[in-house]
Amino acid sequence: MATVIDTHMETNPWEAQAARFELAAQKLNLDKGFWKILSQPAREITVHIPVQMDDGRIELFTGYRVQHSMARGPAKGGIRYAPEVNLDEVRALAAWMTWKCAVVDIPFGGAKGGIICDPKTMSRGELERMTRRFTAELIEVIGPEKDVPAPDVNTNEQTMAWMMDTYSMHMRQTVTAVVTGKPIEIGGSRGRREATGRGVMLVTLQAVKKLGMTPENTRVVVQGFGNVGSHAALLMHEQGFKVTGIAEWNCGLHNAHGINIKELFAYKAKTGTIQGFTGAEAADQHELMISDCEVLVPAAMENVITTHNASQIKARIIAEGANGPTTVAADDILQEKGVFIIPDILANAGGVTVSYFEWVQDRQGYFWKEAHVNAELEAVMIDSFESVMHYAATHGVNNRIASYMLAIDRVASTIRTRGIYA
Ligand code: GLU
Numbered sequence: 001m002a003t004v005i006d007t008h009m010e011t012n013p014w015e016a017q018a019a020r021f022e023l024a025a026q027k028l029n030l031d032k033g034f035w036k037i038l039s040q041p042a043r044e045i046t047v048h049i050p051v052q053m054d055d056g057r058i059e060l061f062t063g064y065r066v067q068h069s070m071a072r073g074p075a076k077g078g079i080r081y082a083p084e085v086n087l088d089e090v091r092a093l094a095a096w097m098t099w100k101c102a103v104v105d106i107p108f109g110g111a112k113g114g115i116i117c118d119p120k121t122m123s124r125g126e127l128e129r130m131t132r133r134f135t136a137e138l139i140e141v142i143g144p145e146k147d148v149p150a151p152d153v154n155t156n157e158q159t160m161a162w163m164m165d166t167y168s169m170h171m172r173q174t175v176t177a178v179v180t181g182k183p184i185e186i187g188g189s190r191g192r193r194e195a196t197g198r199g200v201m202l203v204t205l206q207a208v209k210k211l212g213m214t215p216e217n218t219r220v221v222v223q224g225f226g227n228v229g230s231h232a233a234l235l236m237h238e239q240g241f242k243v244t245g246i247a248e249w250n251c252g253l254h255n256a257h258g259i260n261i262k263e264l265f266a267y268k269a270k271t272g273t274i275q276g277f278t279g280a281e282a283a284d285q286h287e288l289m290i291s292d293c294e295v296l297v298p299a300a301m302e303n304v305i306t307t308h309n310a311s312q313i314k315a316r317i318i319a320e321g322a323n324g325p326t327t328v329a330a331d332d333i334l335q336e337k338g339v340f341i342i343p344d345i346l347a348n349a350g351g352v353t354v355s356y357f358e359w360v361q362d363r364q365g366y367f368w369k370e371a372h373v374n375a376e377l378e379a380v381m382i383d384s385f386e387s388v389m390h391y392a393a394t395h396g397v398n399n400r401i402a403s404y405m406l407a408i409d410r411v412a413s414t415i416r417t418r419g420i421y422a
Contacts (some may be wrong), residue, residue, distance in 0.1 A: 078152025146360015197231025224300030
């Protein structure tokens with residue numbers, strides 16, 4: 001019985017977020033009042049969304065938008081569609097957005113949204129109607145100066161196009177800056193689709209240099225081949241890393257000589273899966289997590305590195321492309337083993353950084369070349385990596401706590417300057 005409770009506690013994302021926040025706040029000697037403010041989301045919204053399904057039946061979906069902080073600017077963060085979505089998860093993801101935006105020093109607060117649904121079983125029309133009604137329910141709380149949604153798990157550029165259009169219809173004018181991660185022809189940014197994966201590649205490159213390794217001698221296993229994992233793998237492959245393993249939720253691939261990710265990309269685009277790709281052998285997805293490699297990139301969901309597998313992990317570097325892939329208990333085990341973690345709020349911040357560039361371009365009505373987006377992103381990622389390293393060294397803490405400290409310090413300083421409105 002005790003194990004059941006422990007497992008639940010280990011994998012509750014809000015508990016995980018809170019545990020890291022407390023530790024970092026303690027180290028910072030954070031004022032108790034600010035501590036209280038930042039340990040709770042500013043606003044939590046639950047909506048029940050009626051949707052007419054294709055067969056004529058009406059279904060009711062539950063959706064959430066949690067705005068954790070708006071101290072540094074409009075709230076910012078993705079929307080996910082999944083059966084497992086729950087309020088604690090959305091809360092945690094919202095807080096992580098606050099910390100992430102502060103780590104890369106962009107002028108946004110943090111938010112997250114989600115709808116409990118199984119998008120794999122829904123038609124395009126059903127998804128569109130659900131997205132539009134969800135957007136309409138949130139009409140007063142989102143907006144370019146209030147809260148700016150973006151894609152996350154199981155949502156994409158098309159979802160953002162529907163949200164932008166619905167919001168614009170209510171405003172009686174086109175408002176591109178209400179969401180980011182849009183298709184390029186309706187105000188999206190060049191480079192946004194690849195941005196999270198590019199950010200993962202850039203910070204991994206920094207870590208590899210710091211540890212005296214070279215990409216050519218570095219084997220990488222990527223868990224998840226969705227938007228983040230696939231682009232991280234492709235860009236790392238292009239940088240000369242040897243991507244030896246790809247683990248998906250239901251299958252895996254291994255090739256000791258390195259997988260040709262360009263070919264795998266084309267194969268997945270054609271077949272919708274990585275299964276059956278002939279440029280690698282089939283491998284067990286759980287075994288891949290603990291297989292021989294220098295870099296492990298969890299790039300799918302929360303809680304994939306836990307007390308069940310942390311002690312068996314062989315990687316020297318973990319670059320967290322996903323949000324919350326490592327549990328608090330697993331962190332302790334990995335620290336003991338000396339694994340160099342590039343924490344989620346730094347490693348996957350490339351996505352929201354280019355979202356910021358998209359918001360800037362939309363508001364200016366002037367669109368950048370892809371090379372400019374990529375150069376600006378590179379500067380932000382390298383700067384942020386160095387700031388976190390500096391914090392870790394000067395405060396004698398691990399990379400994760402260093403990035404929380406840096407973020408909390410920046411958010412608290414903004415609140416201090418703005419003051420509390422009575
Ligand atoms: N959903 C992404 C994340 O977790 C992107 C958020 C955004 O671009 O606002 O960082």
